[in-house]
Amino acid sequence: MDIRAQVSSVFHLDKCIGCHTCSIACKNLWTDRRGNEYMWWNNVETKPGTGYPTKWEDQEKYHGGWERVGSQLRLKQGGKAATIGKIFHNPDLPTMDDYYEPFTYKYADLTNAPAGTDQPTARAVSMVSGKPMKIAAGPNWDDDLSGSNVYAANDPGVIELSAEQQQQLFAIEKMVMFHLPRICNHCSNPACVASCPSGAIYKRGEDGIVLINQDKCRGWRMCVSACPYKKTYYGWSSGKSEKCILCFPRQEAGEAPACFHSCVGRIRYLGVLLYDADKIEATAMKADGELAAAQREMILDPCDPEVLAAARAAGMAEQIIQAAQKSPIYKFVKQWGIALPLHPEFRTLPMLFYVPPLLPLLSTDHQGTQKLADDFFTSLEQARLPLMYLAGLFAGGNEEEVKAVYRRLIAVRLQRRAATVGDLAEAEVERARTISGLERDTLDAIYRMTSLTRIKERIVVPPLLREQAVEAGMDPEEYKQAMGFGSRKAPKRRW
Amino acid sequence: MQTSRFRFNLPKRILTLAFLSVALPVFCALAATGEPERGRQLYTGAVAMSNGGSPCIACHGLTGLGSAGAASYGPNLSDLYANYGEEGVAAVLESLAFPSMEAIYTSRPLTETERLDLTAYFARTAEQTAAPPTSLAGSILLGVLIVFAIVALLGLRRLKGVRQPLVDQVRKQRGMQS
Known part of the structure; x- marks a missing residue:
């Protein structure tokens, strides 16, 4: 038994009202930098719909996630040799149009326009070229409009349904839809980590948060295609890939991640799960339909004396164990069995669950x-x-x-x-x-x-014990406020 | 001390002079024909000119050297021997009185042997009826085209947009203009 701790989450979809507050909180905090305009570490999509980027679930197109080859688990985009073979021309990357061309409006025209008989207008301009553009897509272009003949009709899940079922789904005045907020799943078997030629992506030991080392990343973008959820993004100005960091600087200061904190519908729950890392490979090898159940099997009872003994023997901090015992996630996923992983068939063992x-x-x-x-x-x-x-x-x-x-x-x-x-x-x-x-x-x-x-019961942020380390060097409050995203060191050239 | 040393060296000097008086005319007679193979090495720069002049290939094209013999800064020398004969070529190589060549070769003239070797090489080239040299620029262009073709073939597998085809498909179904 190899016990690990994972900061895990549950999103209760019945409560999501699709207000995008989470997306905006995240955008303002982390991705308001140049070259990152198009990226939404947190996005909310309407289902049925094709999502963001378009049809991300369709791995026949994007070749993300894992597949079983004989008794082996292999990245769908190919092994190490294939990665090197296409290192300069990764063919599986989404195009800009599949995300959307980021745009803004010429707001200054509203106030600077000369006096005239017409109302001044703010024209849309591309944030890439700066030229006026026709807006053709957005990160949730079909928001609240399920039944659209382009986006909902082409949902990979809808295509699988019978004609009769499709008709039911899109019947006029009985249209049915729900919202699906998505962040990085901080998977137990992350495809992005496995695909990185530079070895820049890692899963943090104490909390399982998957991070990209900005100093090591060399921008090959293999993670962008390997992640079946399309939750790593290439930063066009920094030349590095970025992804949701589960607001680890906030968590280290005892705060909930920004999207969790800002959630209006209070749909987001967070807590520590203990799981057996020895079972990861066997679990990921199960048949499609058994994956969700197998993943539940991997998660261990934090009150079981045997588990506790093993956790302590592995050097897990007492505070983490206590947080795991209070975790609402354990209740949702294991005790009550009402939360399921999103697309377990991608075999990355996502640690974000949905009711x-x-x-x-x-x-x-x-x-x-x-x-x-x-x-x-x-x-x-x-x-x-x-x-x-x-x-x-x-x-x-x-x-x-x-x-x-x-x-x-x-x-x-x-x-x-x-x-x-x-x-x-x-x-x-x-x-x-x-x-x-x-x-x-x-x-x-x-x-x-x-x-x-209340928020402290929904979101049980474990003491990540980095607070003490921070406290030793600087005021934790200052650390929390001053923490930015990105590289602080000049790139080290290897030749 | 001085005298003894002089005396000791004297027979050696006499011997050397005697050897040279016999050998030099023989060498000169041998060299007068020139070696075409050595001429080729001088032409292509495989062997450096003893006075430091540039090899001919830097500016002049010549048959029989493939794409490498396609330089076009100076005139092509394939017909040089046929047009001017042995004496003409020898005269040209001696003075090299062309504005662009003077600058190089007045201070770095070709030696007697080099001139003979080169003339012999030109004579040999004139006998050959090799195809004219393929243009180097043409070969490079062909190479570039092949590389582009490989890249284009690899690019066929590339994901070419997912969203736009969906929109186009619906527009087509409804007979709308895009």
């Missing part, structure tokens, strides 16, 4: 509504958002995984409805509990964690 949205409330029958009774459970198959689509997103196509989550979420709702509205027979609620397999107290705990918690 799938409970859209089945909108059914295909009964004018889109559903009686909160018996047929709730049988009606999952008639859900407005086909289970197959959700299974494709969160369970490698395994519908049973998604169904199990929904049964639990529905049981929570029925129990709360009985408690607050009181129009449900106790037998009905009891039946829901039996089907979900969870106790009354557990369902209550899910409800409390989902609805009533």
Whole structure:
């Protein structure tokens, strides 16, 4: 057993309102530099939709993530020889148009225009060329407009559905959509780390945050194509690749990451997970549909005395263990089993989990509504958002995984409805509990964690113990304020 | 001391002089024909001119040397021997009285042997009916084209935009102008 700690997260999709506050907080903090205009370490996309960059989920195009070759796990873009072979012409990079051409407006024209009979306008200009441009795409071009004939219709998950299911999805006035906020998953088996020819990317030992060393990065961009989530970006001014750093400078100062802190819908949960690193390879080799369950197996109970002994023997700090015991993530993923990884079939073992949205409330029958009774459970198959689509997103196509989550979420709702509205027979609620397999107290705990918690319960930032190191040298507050992104050393030439 | 040393060296000097008086005319007679192979080495710069002059190939083209013999700064010398004959070539090599060559060769003249060797080489070249030298610029252009073709072939596999084709496809379906 090789116990590691991972700062992990859960995004509760039922609560996401798609306001993009997280994206803006992140943008203002980390990527407002020249050459980084197009990059969104945190982005929110509308599903069904093709996302950002366009069709990032389609690995037949981008060749990201891992694949099984015989009994081996191999990067889909090729092994070491292939990487060297295409080191000067990586063919799998998204084009600028697939992200979008960054733009701004000539705001000064509004105030500097000479007096005239026309209203002055601020024309759109490209942030790349500085010339006026026609805006054709954005990081969430199809925001809140699911059913679009270009973007939603070409969602790789939607293409897999039958014509009938597609029609249900896009029926006028019954259109169904949800928001999917995405940051780096800080995977246990990161493809970006494996692909880097310079060895510049690493997974931090004490918290599992995946970082790119800006001094070592030489801008080959193999990580950009290798990451199946397209969450590493090339900085066109710095000549280095960058990615979400899970706000480690904020975490080291005891603060929540900026996107977590700013989240209006309070959908974001953060905490430490303990997992067995010895199991990574075997887990990543499982069949598509078994990956989500296998990943849960990898995560260890932080209260199990055996695990604790092994963790202490491995030199894990007591504070980290305590944080792991308070982790809301462990509850969501393991105890309650209502959070699933995004696209586990990419085999990077993402450590960011999602509570799938409970859209089945909108059914295909009964004018889109559903009686909160018996047929709730049988009606999952008639859900407005086909289970197959959700299974494709969160369970490698395994519908049973998604169904199990929904049964639990529905049981929570029925129990709360009985408690607050009181129009449900106790037998009905009891039946829901039996089907979900969870106790009354557990369902209550899910409800409390989902609805009533304060920030310190949702976001349990572990003491990363770098605070002491910082404190020794400088005022932690100053460190927190002055921490910037980028290289501080002049590049060291090797010849 | 001085006298004894003089006496000791005297027979050696006499011997040397005697040897030279016999050998020099023989050498001169041998050299008068010139070696074409040595001439080729002088022409191409494989052997340096003893007075430091530039090899001919730097400016003049010549058949039989492939692309390397395609220099075009001075006139092509393939027909030199045919046009001027042995005496004419020898005279030209002796003075090299052309404005651009004077600057180099007045201070670094060709030696007697070198002139003979080069003349012999020109004579040999005149006998050959080799194809005219392929242009070096042409060969380089061909090479560049081949490299470009390889790059273009590799580029065929490159991801050429995902979003725009989706938009174009829908426009086409609806018969819209892009």
